[in-house]
Amino acid sequence: MIPASPFAAADPRAACQALDAADPLAPLRERFDLPPGVIYLDGNSLGARPRTALARAQQVVAQEWGQDLIRSWNDAGWFAMPKRLGDRLAPLVGAQPGEIVVTDTTSLNLFKALAAALAIQHERDPARKVIVTERSNFPTDIYMADGLARWLERGYSVRLVDAPEDLDAAIGPDCAVLMLTHVNYRTGRQHDMAALTARAQARGALAVWDLAHSAGAVPVDLHAAGADFAVGCTYKYLNGGPGAPAFIWVPDKHQAAFRHPLTGWWSHAAPFAMMHGYAAANGIGRALCGTQPVLSLALVECGLEIFEATTMEALRAKSLALTDLFIALVELRCMMHPLDLVTPRAHAERGSHVSFVHPHGYAVMQALIRRGVIGDYREPGIMRFGFTPLYTRFADVWDAVDILADILDNETYDAAAARGAVT
Secondary structure: OOOOOHHHOOOHHHHHHHHHHHOOOHHHHHHEOOOOOOEEOOOOOOOOOEOHHHHHHHHHHHHHHOOOHHHHHHHOOOOOHHHHHHHHHHHHHOOOOOOEEEOOOHHHHHHHHHHHHHHHHHHHOOOOOEEEEEOOOOHHHHHHHHHHHHHHOOOOEEEEEOOHHHHHHHOOOOEEEEEEEOEOOOOOEEOOHHHHHHHHHHOOOEEEEEOOOOOOOOOOOHHHHOOOEEEEOOOOOOOOOOOOOOEEEOOHHHHOOOOOOOOOHHHEOOHHHOOOOOOEOOHHHHHOOOOOOHHHHHHHHHHHHHHOOOOHHHHHHHHHHHHHHHHHHHHHHOOOOOOEEOOOOOHHHEOOEEEEEOOOHHHHHHHHHHOOEEOEEEOOOEEEEEOOOOOOOHHHHHHHHHHHHHHHHHOOOOOOOOOOOOO
C-alpha cells in the first residue's frame, strides 16, 4: 500500500496525505466521532466511538427502556442480543453461526472456557492437570487460570514459560490446556495459532485462545486453526465502548460437552420455567450466565456493523502499512534517543500495535498525550501505539512521530510525573 520510503519524498507529509487520499478505507473514518486536534493511537485499549452509538444509546434509554419498559425483552429483541451479536461477530474470527455469544467479561469467559476444557480433559485423562501459558501473558488471564487451579485443588497448577520457544518443552504429558493470547498485549507479537494448536493437540492438550488484541485487528480463522475455545473483548478494535461485554467461542464440536461452574439462569434450557434443578441449554446458550447488560450490548452492534463495509484482509494490509511506516519513521527521526523496538518486524509475527521501550516511557507518553497524541503505557517502560485501520491515517503517523521527535529532542517531559490510576 505504501512506497518503500515515503518519508524520503521532497514533502514527506504531503506523500502521506496522498496515501490517505488513495486509501479505499478512508471513508470509514467518517463513521467515527473523533475529537478534533487529537491523533488517537490507543484503539488497542479503547476503540473510538462510532457515530451511531449516541443515537442508539438514546433509543435504548428513551424508547426501549423509557416507553416500552419490560416489553423490550421480547419486542426490541433484548433477550436474543447475546446470540445475535455473536453471529454478527463470528465472520471476523472464522467462527460459524451459533458458536459465539457476546456476554460477561473476558476474565469470566476465560474462566468458563478453562473450566470446560479441564472438565473435558478430566474425562479423557485425569492425570492431565497443568495449564501452560506465557509469563508475559496478560495478567488477568494468569490470575484466572491460577485461581481456577487453586479452587479445583487436586493437583491442578499453572506452568509459566518465559519465551515462545519454551512452549514446546512445556507441553508435556501432564498438560491439559495450552492457554495463549494470540497477540501479546505488551509487545504486539502474534503467535502462529494454527501451528501451536496443532502441536498442543498432537500431545493431547486442548488450545484456548485469548483474542483481545486480535479480533477486528488481524485476520483470525478459529476453525482453520482447529482451536478448541476462544474468548475476547469488544471494547478495543471492535469499538464497542468502555467496559463493553466480551465474547466466548465454543465450536460445535465441544458444545455438547461444554460445562462450567457459573450456571446462571440465562444458560438454563428453560430460564422462565423457574425449575428447581439446573438443566443446561443446548448449544452456545450454555456459555451464558446471568441477566445481560442491555445498553452495553446495544452499543457493541454499532461497532460491529462498520466491519461489514470492508474485509479483514483489507484492514490487515493497511495495518501493516501503518505500522511499517511508524517503525521506520521513529527509527529515522529518533535514532539518537534510547528507544528500543520490542514489536516484531516480521509481518507474520506482528499485531496492530507497536511498542517502544524508553527509560522514561511513562513521562514521554504523558507529554505526547498533552500534545494530542494519545497512546498508552505498560510496565516496564513500554509506550504502546495502536493503529486502527478503520480511522487511523498515514498523515497521523507522520504527525505523531514529528511530535514524538520534538518531545525527545527537547526533553519536554517530566521524568518525575505522578502515575495516574490508569496508564
